[in-house]
Amino acid sequence: MDSPKRASSLNLLIQLRTFGVLILLLVFFSIMAPNFLTAGNVPILAKHIAVNAILAMGLVFVLLTGGIDLSIGSVVGLAGMIAGGLIYEGLDLGFLGYTIYFSVPAILVISLLMGLLIGMVNGWIITKFSVAPFIVTLGMMYIARGFALLRSNGQTFPNLQGSAEHNTTGFPILGAGRILDIPLSVWITAALAIFFIYLAKRMPFGRHVYAVGGNETASRLSGINVVRVKIWVYMISGFTAALVGLIVTSELVAAHPATGVSYEMNAIAAAVLGGTSLAGGRGSIGGTIVGACTIGVLNDGMVMMGVSEFWQTVIKGVVIIAAAVLDQVQAELQRKSAMAKLEKGS
Numbered sequence: 001m002d003s004p005k006r007a008s009s010l011n012l013l014i015q016l017r018t019f020g021v022l023i024l025l026l027v028f029f030s031i032m033a034p035n036f037l038t039a040g041n042v043p044i045l046a047k048h049i050a051v052n053a054i055l056a057m058g059l060v061f062v063l064l065t066g067g068i069d070l071s072i073g074s075v076v077g078l079a080g081m082i083a084g085g086l087i088y089e090g091l092d093l094g095f096l097g098y099t100i101y102f103s104v105p106a107i108l109v110i111s112l113l114m115g116l117l118i119g120m121v122n123g124w125i126i127t128k129f130s131v132a133p134f135i136v137t138l139g140m141m142y143i144a145r146g147f148a149l150l151r152s153n154g155q156t157f158p159n160l161q162g163s164a165e166h167n168t169t170g171f172p173i174l175g176a177g178r179i180l181d182i183p184l185s186v187w188i189t190a191a192l193a194i195f196f197i198y199l200a201k202r203m204p205f206g207r208h209v210y211a212v213g214g215n216e217t218a219s220r221l222s223g224i225n226v227v228r229v230k231i232w233v234y235m236i237s238g239f240t241a242a243l244v245g246l247i248v249t250s251e252l253v254a255a256h257p258a259t260g261v262s263y264e265m266n267a268i269a270a271a272v273l274g275g276t277s278l279a280g281g282r283g284s285i286g287g288t289i290v291g292a293c294t295i296g297v298l299n300d301g302m303v304m305m306g307v308s309e310f311w312q313t314v315i316k317g318v319v320i321i322a323a324a325v326l327d328q329v330q331a332e333l334q335r336k337s338a339m340a341k342l343e344k345g346s
Contacts, residue, residue: 017326018273018287022294029301036304043183047175047251049296050185051244053289055263056270057196058240060288061233063271064200064213066280067126067133069234072241072267074144075118076260079111079245081148084157084255086110087168101166108174108246115242116235118144123231141264148257157255175251185247192240197285209233213280269316270295272323277331295319 029036036045055072062069090101102110118140125136162168177184200206208229211219220226244263249255274291276283298319302312 018275018290018294018323021273022290022297025294025297025301029297029304033301033304036301041300041304045296045300046186047183048300049293050183050189051247052263052266052270052296053189053292054185054192054240054247055244055267056274056288056292057192057285058237059264059267060271060274060276060283060285061196061200061209062133062237063268063276063278064209064280064283065230065233066213066216067230067233068137068268068278069119069122069237070134070137070264071118071122071140071144072237073260073263073265074141074148075115075238075241076245076248076263077257078118078144078148078151079115079242080249080255080259081151081157081257082114083107083111083171083246084160084249085151087160087162087171088157088255090166101163101168103167104162104170107168107171111246112239112242115238115240115245117238119235119238120231122238123234126234127227127230145257148259152255152257154257156257160249160253160255172250172253175247175249175253185251188243188247193285193289200285205229205232210281213277213282215281265316265320266295266299269320269323272320272327275327275330277327278324279331282331 026037035041055076059069059072086102086107087104090099092099122133122136122140125131126133160171162171174184179187200209208219208224211222211224212226212229216226241260241263245260248259252259270291271283271288272278272291273294274283274287274289276288276291295316298316299312302315307315
């Protein structure tokens, strides 16, 4: 086999790496933890995968532009605290002498708008002042977490069943509801996946996202509004983070300000495992979903095997580094393959 064909075959194997790892993990944990793929555990696993997939799908748009969003874990916690506070104690208008209670749909909208607003602020600062995304979103990570703690002075909002008197019942359905015996969060994930795939592959916005990540200067010269694209991708990331916060809080029927800690790492790992380049311009929603499944299976499998939480952290770190290394190998193979085609053509 000549060199270009060998490089092409190796590149294909690397592209399919995450799917292969997912299959191996499923087989391994099925053997080592007999209850892993039982009827009782699969819905729980599906919920965990759904949460990570939603977060990673939003983040992948940011990564495609060459950016990063470290604030999403804190936005998860803040969204949960906003929703939890509005359900548990309403909005106290002490200066007017009464308290406003919003309906659950209104609470969901308010929380999701908060996520969009934080994403918009991230994107605006990054583009307006040319500050590195890492720094801006790192700062926002602390700001959002601080507001989550301030919302209740670090305390939990418990028992979010709501009150019929205040028309705040029904919130737990988001995390515990099922349609055709499939968790509602899985249906939400599937709907978002279809929408995001269409957005990325069929809509001009998606093509602009890939173009900005591939070559920002060329994109700007070709007439693409780079500032608008960047602001929108951070808004998408903020929206999905807020949605995850609502789902997790609903499932727990309680809001805690520490919810979402380190979620951003799982989302980044899922995206990178799914083939998204941290340098921008390369990645897919489908690959990200496979990456989220891999991270979810790995997390739940290690828990069921009784692996120490400390070792779980080490293993996930190794997985992230290995995925990043393979990403660079894939990029180099693609570069060599492109060069070989050019030389052959000439």
